[in-house]
Amino acid sequence: MTRGDTAPTRPRGGLADKRRAILAGALTVFARDGYTRTSLDAISAAAGVSTRTIYNHFTDKARLFQAVIQESATRAADAQIAIIDRHLTKVVDLEADLVEFGLAFTAPTAAEHAEHFALVHQINAEAGHIPQPAIDAWQETGPLRVRRALAAHLGRLTERGLLEVADPDRAAVHLLLLISVADPSYRGAVPTREAISETVAAGVRVFLRGYLR
Template identity: 70%
Template sequence: MTRSDTAKSRPRGGLADKRRAILTGALTVFARDGYTRASIDAIAAEAGVSTRTVYNHFTDKAELFQSVIQESANRAAEAQIAVIDRHFHKITDLEQDLIEFGIAWATPMTAEHAKHFALVRQINADAGHIPKEAIDAWQQAGPQRVRRELADRIRQLADRGLLRGDDPERTAIHLVLLVSDVEPSYSAITPTEEEITEMVTAGVRAFLHGHARDS
């Protein structure tokens, strides 16, 4: 009685894109439960697919996980780079444009991307039990790629004399830190649009001028 009631709509048909369904379901379950807790049965159910089919597409739970984090990294990186490109193309009023960038950066947190960040937390916690090659590949496809992109944009702003030009990599890190929310989703409180704006504004001001009195 535990098998047939978990899968609500299994029309039993639909060949072909099972693999994508599995990856999507696995993302959901891995992000929610973590690697060890996540059971293949739960993933299969979430994907609307038989357990056996999962093993038909992926040899291992481990390989499935690595595929999931790789795809997650790629998708998230695409999205974030899109945000970067969109907002750094037309910088005229530095502070105002950075604030708009920060809002766009911090806002998508509310929808589908929440899963990606939950997965990132799982990776951070489980890093000691994930093969180093997988971690490296993930880092390179995700965070590092985005950071390099942002650093390039910052370098361009420095060339235009709008920012200091020393160590654009670290400057990029600082910017991202200051416009991102702390507290990853405890108590499931979604910050309002106003709170995001306020946080981002404060972050951008700190990024540009710092907190010293005389600045």
């Protein structure tokens, strides 16, 4: 009963922000190296915690991974939803606002939560080896929640006559895809701020033409 809020399980004697540290370190390593490559030694090093302590907080490497997924997905989705709300609640110039939204959504998100998105790649790859319930839970608290938030705004914009969206959920998927700064050259090529701007602007343009009137 000291400050009870973080640790849902056993050890929480007051001196342990260890759990946070572990989750943070694990996120870093899992995101970079993937589940299988990641050793508990690496995590313990990254977290500044002994491996033994990790086993005191999380019974298993697998459970730790799932906990990391949930944690990271929650935070990233929260951040994204905040951006969505901030940009799409009071809309004046639809195109301009969508572009700004797209920029806010891609660039900084990718920067702050870079680790998270690397983790998403790992999850996709590992999908066949992660228990389905865990994947479902992740989808629910992460991507699906975000998409639903966006869809809700698109629906509202439709009601206000600013858009013509029959299937808000599909429209949300389309918008997210179109403003994504996908594939080009992968690592190495640091996309210019201008390149991102153009990509987003072009995506928004196509989206609007597709869903306007």
